[in-house]
Amino acid sequence: MTGASLPRGAPAALQRIAALAPLDESALQALHKAIDDTSQLPARRELVSEGREIGGRRLILSGWAARVRLIPDGRRQLISFVLPGELLGNCGHARPVALSNVIALTNVTYCALPEAAPSQPLREAYEVSRAMEEAHLLAQITRLGRLTALERTADLLLELYERLALCGLAEGGRFALPLTQEIMADALGLTSVHLSRTLQLARRNGDFEWREGQVVLHDLEALTQMVGRVPVQVSCH
Amino acid sequence: MTGASLPRGAPAALQRIAALAPLDESALQALHKAIDDTSQLPARRELVSEGREIGGRRLILSGWAARVRLIPDGRRQLISFVLPGELLGNCGHARPVALSNVIALTNVTYCALPEAAPSQPLREAYEVSRAMEEAHLLAQITRLGRLTALERTADLLLELYERLALCGLAEGGRFALPLTQEIMADALGLTSVHLSRTLQLARRNGDFEWREGQVVLHDLEALTQMVGRVPVQVSCH
DNA sequence: CGAACGTTTGATCTGTCTCAAAGGTGGTGG
DNA sequence: CCACCACCTTTGAGACAGATCAAACGTTCG
Numbered sequence: 001m002t003g004a005s006l007p008r009g010a011p012a013a014l015q016r017i018a019a020l021a022p023l024d025e026s027a028l029q030a031l032h033k034a035i036d037d038t039s040q041l042p043a044r045r046e047l048v049s050e051g052r053e054i055g056g057r058r059l060i061l062s063g064w065a066a067r068v069r070l071i072p073d074g075r076r077q078l079i080s081f082v083l084p085g086e087l088l089g090n091c092g093h094a095r096p097v098a099l100s101n102v103i104a105l106t107n108v109t110y111c112a113l114p115e116a117a118p119s120q121p122l123r124e125a126y127e128v129s130r131a132m133e134e135a136h137l138l139a140q141i142t143r144l145g146r147l148t149a150l151e152r153t154a155d156l157l158l159e160l161y162e163r164l165a166l167c168g169l170a171e172g173g174r175f176a177l178p179l180t181q182e183i184m185a186d187a188l189g190l191t192s193v194h195l196s197r198t199l200q201l202a203r204r205n206g207d208f209e210w211r212e213g214q215v216v217l218h219d220l221e222a223l224t225q226m227v228g229r230v231p232v233q234v235s236c237h
Numbered sequence: 238m239t240g241a242s243l244p245r246g247a248p249a250a251l252q253r254i255a256a257l258a259p260l261d262e263s264a265l266q267a268l269h270k271a272i273d274d275t276s277q278l279p280a281r282r283e284l285v286s287e288g289r290e291i292g293g294r295r296l297i298l299s300g301w302a303a304r305v306r307l308i309p310d311g312r313r314q315l316i317s318f319v320l321p322g323e324l325l326g327n328c329g330h331a332r333p334v335a336l337s338n339v340i341a342l343t344n345v346t347y348c349a350l351p352e353a354a355p356s357q358p359l360r361e362a363y364e365v366s367r368a369m370e371e372a373h374l375l376a377q378i379t380r381l382g383r384l385t386a387l388e389r390t391a392d393l394l395l396e397l398y399e400r401l402a403l404c405g406l407a408e409g410g411r412f413a414l415p416l417t418q419e420i421m422a423d424a425l426g427l428t429s430v431h432l433s434r435t436l437q438l439a440r441r442n443g444d445f446e447w448r449e450g451q452v453v454l455h456d457l458e459a460l461t462q463m464v465g466r467v468p469v470q471v472s473c474h
Numbered sequence: 475c476g477a478a479c480g481t482t483t484g485a486t487c488t489g490t491c492t493c494a495a496a497g498g499t500g501g502t503g504g
Numbered sequence: 505c506c507a508c509c510a511c512c513t514t515t516g517a518g519a520c521a522g523a524t525c526a527a528a529c530g531t532t533c534g
Contacts (some may be wrong), residue, residue: 075383091368094327138304141378147308189381
């Protein structure tokens with residue numbers, strides 16, 4: 001088994017995986033073994049490219065990535081973020097093809113994940129992770145389709161907060177958001193100019209702040225109420 | 238095995254399933270058996286309700302359904318359509334919870350589907366269907382986030398055309414669209430008033446028409462080009 | 475015939491985009 | 505250590521897509 005020091009980000013990522021499904025000793029062992037062999041990718045580089053065969057399942061250990069769709073005329077839509085503890089290439093069928101590009105938004109550390117035989121606890125964790133991914137896509141759809149700029153922004157920040165909290169990267173309404181406003185705008189279906197104004201409005205309202213890479217959500221309850229948000233729940237035990 | 242007459246819609250639905258993955262004799266047999274026992278649901282009734290445990294995998298044999306998200310203040314976003322040959326409750330983990338409501342938009346015929354053991358060809362079909370569903374969600378996100386009203390409408394109609402064509406319900410740029418403009422507007426993130434005007438614009442342009450439940454896409458190539466659409470591809474054989 | 479429902483039309487309002495320029499800020503090289 | 509450059513954020517003014525509110529117009533159906 002691995003020595004005392006895990007790679008950067010590994011504990012956080014493991015925390016999330018372990019929370020998805022109860023893992024037995026052999027599953028944990030397999031994960032530790034996988035994490036022994038990590039890779040790095042600098043910001044702006046592609047992790048996955050649309051239309052190409054998917055390499056295999058990977059786990060993000062640290063850093064932010066995003067699924068991106070490009071429109072021929074230059075417009076760009078960010079489909080979803082991929083955070084530490086979350087998976088890439090988590091498909092079930094043979095020879096899957098990537099449905100979108102995935103790019104590193106910051107420097108990213110990741111590792112390959114082992115295949116899991118059916119009925120192994122690891123398989124269950126993969127499946128639950130996949131269901132959560134779907135839940136995030138649904139949330140993104142309602143954001144873009146029916147919320148105003150302010151609501152969209154608040155809702156997305158709340159979602160990111162909840163997701164980061166799962167691996168201990170957010171707490172007390174605060175977390176690090178290492179992105180430019182332009183990227184965030186592409187996720188929200190807004191222009192960066194309008195996002196800038198929206199953020200100012202939120203500050204004036206006292207709803208939330210995002211400055212110098214740090215987000216502060218002043219009142220989680222109130223914000224959740226304001227955007228009519230329901231927390232993600234994917235399975236019942 | 239079943240007699241000569243299959244339930245309404247069954248051949249179309251089977252056509253799509255069989256195209257997803259090569260099915261062996263026993264898989265086809267299992268499907269036929271499942272289809273022997275169909276259920277009906279009238280329009281506007283709920284097939285699945287958000288937050289409740291999912292019953293099991295179901296196959297739509299005929300009619301249209303939709304996944305819907307409701308916002309407390311009355312706004313409504315239609316996440317995706319569920320068409321004949323497509324699946325409901327197609328999840329992989331234990332005790333899954335519904336992530337959205339699903340309502341019947343027209344009268345719907347459906348049947349329960351059997352569990353498929355891993356490595357059974359049926360399992361592969363389920364997985365491919367699931368990947369396609371994800372592809373449709375991504376498409377919906379880019380539509381809502383980055384396309385104009387006219388582009389959104391054209392893009393969605395093209396998608397529906399392709400999906401319906403998979404089970405022989407669309408051909409030559411034409412298909413039946415048995416919905417109200419209001420429902421379509423909820424899918425497109427528009428108001429029904431604006432959709433009405435957008436449809437008129439499309440008619441004037443000669444791009445496409447939708448009257449009395451019938452859609453005509455005049456030039457599939459040109460339309461596809463116009464909205465920068467890439468056809469859905471989910472796996473490579 | 476009237477009621478319910480869906481579509482169309484008109485007038486007006488507003489949220490967000492567009493284009494352009496001015497400020498920061500951090501990094502790099504001289 | 506400063507000057508410069510690249511990149512990000514902010515500000516301003518104006519344009520436009522789409523929302524809103526209201527009413528008229530068709531259908532269909534009891």
